[in-house]
Amino acid sequence: MFLTVDYSKCNQDGLCALECPAKIIAMDEKGPVVIEGGEDTCIHCGHCVAICPEAALRLDFLSPEACRVVDEKLHLPPDHVDHFLRSRRSIRTYRKKAVPPDVLERCLSLAAAAPTGSNRQSVKWLVVHDKKDVQTIAAHVIDWMRHVLTHAPEIAARLNMQKLIEAWEANIDRICRDAPHLIFAYALKENGIAKADCDTAIAYLELALPSFGLGSCWAGYVTFAVTQWPPLAAFLGVPDDHQVHGAVMVGYPKFTYKRIPPRNKANIVFFKE
Incomplete structure (x- = not known):
């Protein structure tokens, strides 16, 4: 039945x-x-x-x-949620310490609880755990940027690629920030809402990481490059019928933030007919 x-x-x-x-x-x-x-x-x-x-x-x-039973005692009060969400920072400086795979798996299991359209649960994860592979990916992104600089200089200028290339050549990694790990979210191309599903899942991942002593930052240049630079896509081995929709750098933060900078006031309009 x-x-x-x-x-x-x-x-x-x-x-x-x-x-x-x-x-x-x-x-x-x-x-x-x-x-x-x-x-x-x-x-x-x-x-x-x-x-x-x-x-x-x-x-x-x-x-x-x-099913796990809901424990009302574990629900966070609004002031705890306020502090938790506002205190999260994008981490761009990491300790030279690898995160155990089982810890990453626990974080990803929490990210898998993110809502998806029609409960498809179609988000897939690619974990790049070896830092040498992370650096290879960053090098591919730089190769893509050199290509864009030659063939589409206006786009390169808009994305500040020349300075990023110069930093790389000076042994400064502004692509993956010397992060120990990269995590990609991808899904079938035929899924029309896959990008929203992947973005939401990555947001869940980013919120889960601090409770494990970890930090993250969206790897925007990597995400751009993997969809436009075939050598990088080939290196990652993502199936042709799938598309990467997001990537994040992950690791142990080197520093601890002490204050919460203010953000712009929420721009809210209540609709009235």
């Missing part, structure tokens, strides 16, 4: 039907039932199992026992 209900537990509150995004659950005299054809349009989000206070529902792919 696609959906099984223990009607001896069900209190018929209808929460599962009300919260089902695909609207495939209806209520009858006994309790929740799947509408005709509902199994084919289920997005496998697990909302119905997660919201049931009596643990009365189970799906053929998800049981209440497989």
